[in-house]
Amino acid sequence: MNRQTHARDDQHYLPAMGRHWLLPLYDPFTRLARVGRIHAQLLDRADLRPGQRILEIGCGTGNLLTALGRRAPDIEAVGIDPDPAALRRARRKAARRRLPIRYEQAFAGHLPQPDASFDRVLSSFMLHHLDEEERGRALGEVRRVLRPGGEFHVVDIDATPSGTGRAHRRPLVADSVPERVLASMTEAGLTGVQENGRERARFGAYAFYRAEK
Template identity: 55%
Template sequence: MANRHQEHDYVPAMGRDRLLPLYDPFTWLLGVPRIHRRLVELAAVEPGHRVLEIGCGTGNLVLRAQRMHPDAELVGVDPDPLALARARRKAERAGRPVRFDQGKAGELPYPDESMDRVLSAFMFHHLDDAEKRRALAEIRRVLRPGGQLHLVDIAGHHHGPFGHRMQRNEYLRDNAGDGIPERMRGAGLTDVRTGERGRLRTTFYRASR
């Protein structure tokens, strides 16, 4: 991914570091908080569960999950130190005991079988095919038997102008059709399901270990 962005080997939340302050208001205007809430609802987190969000950015999803499930242990991981700094400040101001770690989805800094749920929102389409496969393999590794991945992203069967755009962009194209479920199965995940479709051309997915 280094060729995608000259400053980093990952994609910052708004594409460039200097635009990071715009990230939260931008996602709020797009209605992303409602999508986050729905993803957490679908994850069916239980008391005592250890829940990891990969690509947590400024922490909005994982902090919402902690508010909805204060009896669970919440962890967010992201490669961007600037976004993580903002996430930690938010958690501290809100008094939310969420842990934030620096790391990549394809190299998760957690032991085998250490998570009950893994969440991912609007991160997957930033990865190329090899990174998608590495990330899913790592997710399977850290999930406990019976654990689940809940993922939402720009994906699915879309037509018209946006569908043409997906075909032109290799990262979005990888998400089209059955691209995500096929990669989940290829990583050894089971009970793969394609769920609701909604705002922002989003599709919800679920898979289990």
């Protein structure tokens, strides 16, 4: 079945910096936080190869796919995000660097791509923006658009409580712990689900995950 889904007209999203007016600060923040190094680690883990089709869900201003385009210009890449302002910035980056990256406005839980159309799906610091219901829809869509044998590679905040035992004050972020992320992937029907690294950055801890279809 070559199914495509559509978002509800009333669906909302959390902007990259939490407020629409803060978007101009997003790229300077990511440079200060050295997120580019984390993106490189994610791309290394994804084992990308010439001729593959890559989808990023929640691409924001396009930093991950820009790094991908520099590394592997022969790979076809698509980025989706619900924020039109972030997508305008992403498209400008691709145009300036003449990168063949396509950006589309969509929600991760309602992807406009056909079944089994990508070899890899990537996600960078996006899953913690979703509540449990929407995260389940997004992961189900990831499984749907992956080709057999395709892989899903994720990096996200690791909100595992520190020695104080206190959970993060924001519920969505507090739910971003490896045990819950891995369980959500498994519940969505992905296989080979595993955590493949935890590290710390200036903004806190983060973890890498992978899964297969």
